[in-house]
Each structure stands twice: as structure tokens, then as C-alpha cells.
């Protein structure tokens with residue numbers, strides 16, 4: 300896979316090899332954040348001359364920096380240190396949820412440089428919400444510029460079923476939005492090309508958020524399950540999102556654990572969401588069931604629930620324990636089919652974990668077939684409801700790490716750095 304010299308006109312297949320090798324070098328450095336040319340040659344199997352040429356191109360494109368620091372190379376000779384450039388390119392993440400919109404900027408080293416949340420009820424006609432989202436995107440782009448970062452893309456997390464390749468939201472039941480070309484509508488407002496904006500489901504992006512920003516690579520294959528208003532999941536195997544044949548994988552909220560149970564908005568009965576969704580837990584705890592998220596309504600009933608749990612009020616404790624048991628039964632079904640290493644809890648499950656994990660683990664032990672000799676690990680995401688917007692920004696970063704030739708070719712940022 301060695302592309303060798305690049306002097307003179309380069310045939311298409313050699314350009315593809317070079318493109319592949321640029322990604323190989325970039326990906327190899329991004330794992331540890333730094334390397335030397337000698338180490339890279341060993342890690343990638345490329346010659347040192349090729350690595351030097353590729354590194355030069357990546358430095359010129361602002362993806363890597365070279366410091367004066369010296370490190371021992373594979374041959375024992377010292378070599379200068381190449382690092383991922385945290386002061387070059389950036390990814391912009393956006394999230395639209397039931398009662399808030401969020402934006403963040405992350406650099407190439409996955410550091411969050413900017414994060415804003417605005418509480419607003421989006422359960423209205425979509426125009427005002429998309430105008431607000433565009434204003435937040437513009438503010439994030441200006442923030443990136445102030446940090447002297449060059450944004451290379453925007454990704455948007457939405458609470459619904461999407462077609463990422465067409466940039467369309469098909470259905471967001473909790474927003475009551477149907478069939479919207481979100482990417483086109485946002486691109487128009489920002490004066491960007493639709494190809495510079497990506498769209499994905501919030502649970503998928505939250506799972507990728509915990510993978511890239513919360514040490515998720517240590518969890519092996521995992522199922523990330525979170526609750527706010529709905530219960531969603533993202534399945535990560537071999538460091539990649541499992542999307543299913545039509546992109547709808549992970550709808551764990553609508554896995555039934557009782558076919559004669561309560562009817563669900565999806566048309567089914569006894570769905571997990573009826574037992575472990577925020578509304579179900581609050582109702583069972585005797586608290587108001589305002590359909591608001593803990594982010595959009597930080598002084599709302601979820602905060603009341605947490606206070607009641609801290610006071611060890613039995614009705615609240617029993618409500619969360621029942622949710623933990625139901626979630627455990629539902630997750631055991633998933634585990635018996637896909638056999639992940641870890642179950643990761645996020646969203647409001649993060650603050651509820653001290654009361655939720657024990658009954659959940661007990662239910663898993665009773666239902667997961669391999670539990671007696673290999674119980675699944677249960678982990679708690681530290682990101683809580685921030686995971687989705689981070690995952691969105693991370694999606695842009697991952698595109699750069701996987702295919703740095705996109706940057707080396709254009710040499711410019713989003714909309715050629717033009718934005719509103």
C-alpha cells in the first residue's frame with residue numbers, strides 16, 4: 300500500500316492509495332495524539348520516506364503539527380514529535396430536542412472549545428426552531444473563528460428517525476415533525492452547501508459521543524441506552540455504529556416486554572419506554588409528568604425526582620427500581636441477540652444510576668443467557684444529556700481523521716470560511 304514518490308502526474312489508482320495512506324497515518328496518530336515518523340512507519344507498514352511525505356502534506360493542511368520535542372524512534376534514534384493539530388480545524392455539533400437547542404465546537408483533539416444550550420419549546424411549527432438553530436450555528440462558527448479554528452462541517456442531532464444520506468428527518472414523534480429536509484433548510488439559512496451538513500438520530504450520535512469523548516473505546520462492543528422523553532439506543536461494534544439494513548437499528552424504547560401491557564404511541568404494547576421513559580418514571584414516583592427534558596427544564600420534575608431519591612423517599616426509590624428492572628429485562632433480550640461487552644447508561648439514566656443499576660444488573664443476571672459465567676458489564680456515561688451534541692461535532696472530526704485528503708485537497712474551511 301506504499302504510494303512511493305509523488306513527483307509528476309499521479310494516476311488515479313495511486314491517488315487513491317495515497318488518500319488511503321493519509322488516512323492511515325492520521326488515524327494512527329489520533330489514537331495516542333502524537334507519534335514520530337519512525338513509529339508511524341512501524342505502525343502503518345509504510346516506508347519512512349512515504350511517511351515523511353504524507354506527514355509533510357498533513358502538516359501543510361493544518362492537520363498535524365511538528366514540535367521541537369525529541370522522542371526515541373523505533374530504531375532508537377531520536378525523532379521530532381508529530382501531534383494532532385488542536386489549533387487548526389474544528390467540527391461543529393448541533394442538537395435540536397423537545398425543549399432545547401444546543402451547539403458545540405470541538406477541535407481535532409476532541410477538546411470541547413465551546414458549548415451553549417438554549418431552552419426553548421420546539422414542539423411548534425419547525426420554522427422558528429430552525430431559525431434559532433441557524434442562529435446558534437452562526438454563533439458557534441463565530442466562536443470557532445475567535446479561537447482561530449477552521450470549521451470543516453456541521454452535524455445535527457435530532458430526536459427522530461432520519462435518512463442521513465438525504466439529510467431528511469422522517470418522523471420525530473415528540474416534536475410532531477414529519478418529513479422535513481433539515482439539511483437543505485439549514486444549509487439555505489447558513490449559506491452553506493448541503494454537503495457540508497450531516498444529519499443523524501440523537502441516540503446514534505450520543506453513542507458515538509460517549510465512544511469518542513468519554514473513553515468508550517475501553518468498553519468494547521457496547522449498547523448505549525439513554526432516556527430523556529423517549530428511550531433510545533445506539534449500538535457500537537468494532538468502533539463503528541451499527542445502523543441496520545435501513546438505518547433504524549437501536550429503537551430499544553419500542554422493544555416490548557409485555558404484549559398485553561400499556562399501549563404505546565408507536566402502536567405496540569408494553570414497550571420499554573412505557574416503563575423506563577422519563578414520563579413513566581415520574582408518574583410512578585407521583586411527580587408531575589411535564590414532557591420536558593432535564594436539559595430544557597433544569598428546575599423541573601427530574602430535579603425533584605433526584606431530590607426525593609436523595610431523601611430516600613420510598614415512592615421515588617421504588618419507581619426507579621421498577622424502571623431498572625424493566626430496563627434490565629428489555630436489555631437482556633438485546634444482549635441475548637447481539638452479545639455486547641458493555642451496556643452504557645446515559646441521558647437521565649446517568650444521574651439515576653445510583654438507584655437504577657442494582658435492579659437492572661439483577662434483571663440482566665436473571666435473563667441474559669451467558670450471565671452466569673460472563674455477566675455483561677454495566678457502565679455509566681459521564682456525559683449525560685450532552686452526549687448527542689458532542690457526538691455530532693465528533694462526526695465531523697472523524698471525517699477529517701478518516702479521510703484527511705478532503706482537507707488537503709480543499710485547503711479551506713466550511714463555505715470557504717464564509718458564514719452568516
Ligand SMILES: [Zn+2]
Nearest residue numbers: 553563565570
Ligand atoms: Zn412503543
